[in-house]
Amino acid sequence: MENKKIVLAVSAGIAAYKAVELLRLLMKEGAEVQVAMSANAGQFVTPLTFEALSGKPVYHQIFDAKNSGDMEHIRVAENADLMLVVPATASTIGKMANGLADDALSNLYLAFKGSVMVAPAMNDGMWQNPAVQDNIAKLTSHGVEFVEPEQGELACGAIGPGRLSDLDTIMGRVRNHFNQLQDLQGMRILVTAGPTHEPLDPVRYLSNPSSGKMGYAVAERAKARGAEVVLISGPTHLNPPAGIKFEPCKTAAEMNSLVQEHFLECDVLVMSAAVGDFTAAKLEKEKIKKQGEEGRTLKLVATKDILMEASKIKTRQFVVGFAAETQNLIESALEKLRKKKLDLIVANDISAPGIGFQSDNNQVTLIGSDEKIENLPRMTKKEIANILLDKIPSRARGE
Numbered sequence: 001m002e003n004k005k006i007v008l009a010v011s012a013g014i015a016a017y018k019a020v021e022l023l024r025l026l027m028k029e030g031a032e033v034q035v036a037m038s039a040n041a042g043q044f045v046t047p048l049t050f051e052a053l054s055g056k057p058v059y060h061q062i063f064d065a066k067n068s069g070d071m072e073h074i075r076v077a078e079n080a081d082l083m084l085v086v087p088a089t090a091s092t093i094g095k096m097a098n099g100l101a102d103d104a105l106s107n108l109y110l111a112f113k114g115s116v117m118v119a120p121a122m123n124d125g126m127w128q129n130p131a132v133q134d135n136i137a138k139l140t141s142h143g144v145e146f147v148e149p150e151q152g153e154l155a156c157g158a159i160g161p162g163r164l165s166d167l168d169t170i171m172g173r174v175r176n177h178f179n180q181l182q183d184l185q186g187m188r189i190l191v192t193a194g195p196t197h198e199p200l201d202p203v204r205y206l207s208n209p210s211s212g213k214m215g216y217a218v219a220e221r222a223k224a225r226g227a228e229v230v231l232i233s234g235p236t237h238l239n240p241p242a243g244i245k246f247e248p249c250k251t252a253a254e255m256n257s258l259v260q261e262h263f264l265e266c267d268v269l270v271m272s273a274a275v276g277d278f279t280a281a282k283l284e285k286e287k288i289k290k291q292g293e294e295g296r297t298l299k300l301v302a303t304k305d306i307l308m309e310a311s312k313i314k315t316r317q318f319v320v321g322f323a324a325e326t327q328n329l330i331e332s333a334l335e336k337l338r339k340k341k342l343d344l345i346v347a348n349d350i351s352a353p354g355i356g357f358q359s360d361n362n363q364v365t366l367i368g369s370d371e372k373i374e375n376l377p378r379m380t381k382k383e384i385a386n387i388l389l390d391k392i393p394s395r396a397r398g399e
């Protein structure tokens with residue numbers, strides 16, 4: 001953290017006293033810290049405490065004649081590498097998510113163009129309130145990083161989630177933030193995610209339970225590591241990561257044309273979408289009527305194999321495929337790797353409980369073009385995404 005400029009923004013939670021210790025820890029590691037406070041935070045800790053420890057005036061009043069003249073909310077924000085909101089109250093999170101700016105902290109946040117990390121702390125009821133969770137989801141989609149609160153005894157006497165994350169954890173996250181690899185800078189990565197919907201009639205479609213979490217994790221990690229990312233996604237409930245190009249689609253045919261459109265400009269294709277293998281031979285114009293006891297036979301035809309199409313026009317691209325199987329996992333993955341000229345295949349057994357589709361975790365096997373098999377333990381999809389991105393050789397970068 002040597003010479004890193006951090007704005008420590010304190011809002012009016014009971015955990016505000018912990019921000020005093022956090023200030024000390026940040027300064028001890030060499031960070032240059034400017035403290036800002038919400039209008040209410042002074043009810044818990046005085047600006048004087050932060051001023052004395054940081055050796056700098058604290059930014060806490062927007063209508064202070066001294067500060068307003070030189071537009072301090074913009075000046076303070078311009079120079080910082082990171083804005084760290086600790087503790088973040090439900091109210092401050094709400095203001096940040098909705099663009100409200102009625103005090104020093106919220107003005108500073110809106111004016112700030114750099115990275116923001118937020119450590120919330122509040123009563124368990126407030127934390128679980130859907131309004132607060134919606135605001136957190138919104139801020140996450142804007143690229144704000146959260147240090148999740150812990151489970152435990154809260155200041156109000158209740159036991160539950162909402163206690164400010166341990167200061168060591170917050171310090172670890174800040175260190176990671178500054179140490180984050182930018183090893184994919186200059187690389188263009190095309191990612192597909194989610195299921196496809198193959199319409200049968202105006203109201204029905206053929207699909208699968210893919211949540212899109214794996215592909216979105218790859219897109220988010222690749223962006224964080226400096227890559228330029230295009231994410232082509234079938235219908236999911238996820239918010240696309242901030243700062244990427246997002247191309248939504250529905251059917252396998254739409255996904256195929258988007259992949260072909262972007263493929264040649266990219267250095268890497270990560271094909272994690274669960275693309276439908278079949279589509280209806282005939283799309284009914286009207287809703288198919290219920291027909292007696294015997295049901296109905298649908299004629300399906302194969303969709304275009306996107307990876308196969310890409311392999312035909314592939315020049316130097318590093319191509320990653322996924323194999324989700326219920327049987328003969330390794331043999332099927334190897335066959336797909338060879339047939340589609342992949343550089344890497346990620347195989348996972350979707351019949352195993354608690355992993356795969358919908359889950360935040362997965363247990364996968366990686367097979368490279370040398371056909372070496374690497375079994376990974378169960379881990380989060382973000383961790384898998386990072387390992388997968390580690391496998392991209394620097395030669396994939398098109399100069």
Ligand SMILES: Cc1cc2nc3c(=O)[nH]c(=O)nc-3n(C[C@H](O)[C@H](O)[C@H](O)COP(=O)(O)O)c2cc1C
Nearest residue numbers: 011012013014015038040041089090091092121122
């Ligand atoms: C004793 C006390 C403790 C509080 N602790 C918290 C807290 O931990 N988290 C929180 O979200 N709000 C807490 N509040 C409520 C906030 O102080 C209140 O919502 C305030 O308007 C937040 O202001 P700010 O977000 O602008 O700083 C507390 C209030 C009191 C009186």
